[in-house]
Amino acid sequence: MEKFVIHGGKPLRGEVTVSGAKNAAVAIVAATILCDEQCILENVPEISDIAICVKILKEMGAAVSFTGKNTLKVDTRQIKNPVVPYELARSMRASSYFIGTLLGRFHDASVPTPGGCDLGDRPIDQHIKAFNALGAKNENANGVIRVYADHLVGAQIYFDFNTVGGTINAIFAAVKADGLTIIENAAKEPHIVDLANFLNSMGADIRGAGTDVIKIRGTKFLKGITYAIIPDQIEAGTYMVAAAATHGDVLVRNVIPKHLESITAKLRMIGATVDEFDESVRVYVEKPLVKTNVKTLPHPGFPTDMQPQLSALLSICEGTSFVTDDIFDNRFRYAGELRRMGADISIEGKVAVIQGVKELTGAPVKATDLRAGAALIIAGLCASGITEIEDIYHIERGYEQIDEKLRKLGADIRRVYYNNAEIALSV
């Protein structure tokens, strides 16, 4: 087992380069199943969710390999067995993307119910609604979801609410349906635009990605291409918040500032200074940081994937902040861990009430999910004393070399191996 050990209180200073976007990369790697030739994907983050996607493709018979740092060569023409292995599928939410892509290509997909961060109930009823609209049937037995169709025909799909995964899966199946599909109330996240750009570069006909209405005309042949994945706006935001929390001065490179607008606006409201350049942002602090209120919203609103990180920062900002996140059932499981470090945070339904304290103190804590883990790292970086974060496998799912990147910014963070049995024995 591994944990991060952080000696806090050191301002982050210097430059950090953001990797490719996790939530774009998992969708685009799955989308190679729809391609009729070989693809080369660049700026692919080397994180565990991608490693699982690669394993799933290989298990089904595809030829997949990293040909250089962050460059993945994928040829899915040899896939014969459209069945995703159980244990791999249940370790991440993105395994649901193999339903849409296998359905689009083989008209038959059997995928174990997806797993991923425990943020409360995460059904895929909207995904199924989209598949049914295109003419597919579905059954759910033994923990496996099977979706199949004699024929996929373009249709009108109206989502009951914004769903990133539902929108992506609807695109996958519609790209291979006959005729026109119109998706209404579509999610607008940057990774949906990136996926549409990838598919259109292969020859698909997708219009309106990034808006509420996406129109897709089915395409028979999708050619192989070389494609570079967009930078990860959540990774970028995480380093921006860490720079503010440690009262540091950090240049975050390889970003698309437009994707960071809501994060930049919030940091400025708190009192941090954010200078924007063409492909980077600089975050530094010149005055005391103060409370703010935030409600997470689908893009372009403040992203739910940045909520835990911002809450960690607000725990040391003067005044009382209210953080509302009703996108998931429960995305506040980190609150108890922050309280171990001296944060004054209480959860009332979908709202975290955070009373800023002067200083957090280091403590042994556990990452409860990917972004909660990032929040605990931020808390550890600005706390006095030593913080030990266990269950860092959650963090490794979505942050490429986070400890190395932080050390380059002057953080005292070490990866320590430990054996649970020893701890049990030492009790």
Ligand code: EPZ
């Ligand atoms: C994607 O999850 C991201 N994951 C999440 O990022 C992100 O938090 C989320 O979008 C919102 O932006 C990936 O891209 C792999 P949703 P997804 O469908 O697709 C409910 C991270 O930290 N819902 O927009 O699962 C759902 O339970 C991860 O990188 C249904 O009820 O999000 C949730 O409450 C965490 N039925 C809400 O809608 C459905 O059929 C939004 O879910 C689908 C969703």
